[in-house]
Amino acid sequence: MSYAKERIVTAGGSITEIIYALDANDELVGVDMTSTYPQEVKSLPQIGYWKQLSIEGILSLKPSLFIAWQDSEPELIFEQLKNAHVATLRLQRVPNNLPLLLANIKRVANAINRKSQGEQLITLISSQVQSVEKLIQNQAKKPKVLFLFSISGTTQVSGKNTVADSVITLAGGENIATHDFYKNYSTEAIITANPDILLVTSQSLDAIGGKKNLSQFPGIIHTNAWKNNRIVSIDQALILGMGPRIGEAVSSLYNGFYRSPNKED
CATH class of the missing domain: 3.40.50.1980 (Nitrogenase molybdenum iron protein domain)
Structure with a gap:
């Protein structure tokens, strides 16, 4: 089933990594300054720091979807994006634990039509962590x-x-x-x-x-x-x-x- 490609802008290094892990980096058109991995992300246009966002910098990239932390600032940005008809996905950042990470991966995957990739990534991460848990028991x-x-x-x-x-x-x-x-x-x-x-x-x-x-x-x-x-x-x-x-x-x-x-x- 085909679908229209998104033009995604992210504000948060971990969010950007999720996009890459879901193999959706071809839809990523801009990132914030905390996005440093993988190496190729450094060639993308930057929108500044996720706590000091500028609407002009974001809109200049003509995004269809903006994904950011729930506590990104200023709050006014999200109202401005709504008025500009840009979809937004705001992710919870705390508590900084594994269950929240897996929940965020699922939300992002569903939002960008990568549901199966999201499920696979969640299974992989869970398996990796469980393998270490077994070693710790010894x-x-x-x-x-x-x-x-x-x-x-x-x-x-x-x-x-x-x-x-x-x-x-x-x-x-x-x-x-x-x-x-x-x-x-x-x-x-x-x-x-x-x-x-x-x-x-x-x-x-x-x-x-x-x-x-x-x-x-x-x-x-x-x-x-x-x-x-x-x-x-x-x-x-x-x-x-x-x-x-x-x-x-x-x-x-x-x-x-x-x-x-x-x-x-």
Whole structure:
């Protein structure tokens, strides 16, 4: 059955990844600045940041469908799109967990006539995560993990109600940061937390010239994670975005969490 192609504009990196995972990227005509994967998305026109949208930039791409987070701003944008006869799909962004991701995939797939592709993607992701869950059941103890969201300047740690917390949990780790969202950590706080594993983004490590240079940040060398060479890195798009590559993220972290403590990177 044939159908008219959409002209889709997205505002949200994970939303853009869903479009690609549903093999509908030929209908994508514009994205926001948080859309960085896959590589080819960078060649598409940008509409700015999803929290600071401009109606002119969106309408210039002549979209038939605009897909964005429920809390995209300004709110006026959606009234303006309605007046311009552009269909909109607003997706819930929190809580940042797997059930919501699967629900969003289904909504997007139905909206762009990719229902069967959506069902296949949901089945694949569920299977990937369940495979890791089975492996976790064989582990005697979960490692205590501290995710350093930012290590340039002030050290910022990711707490509860974040994508990182959900991914760490799905991968079999225990996020020992108990605060909500993100919080600056002092030297004393890092030493007191004393994680088994320090989790950082690969981009952060690249920015400081590699893992060895983590030693320059106060408190880190006093943790068990540093002493036992338990520094795990992951691409920031995988740990900060609850998208269709969640199975890849969970599998990667599981391997990092449960590898031999004596294994060198």
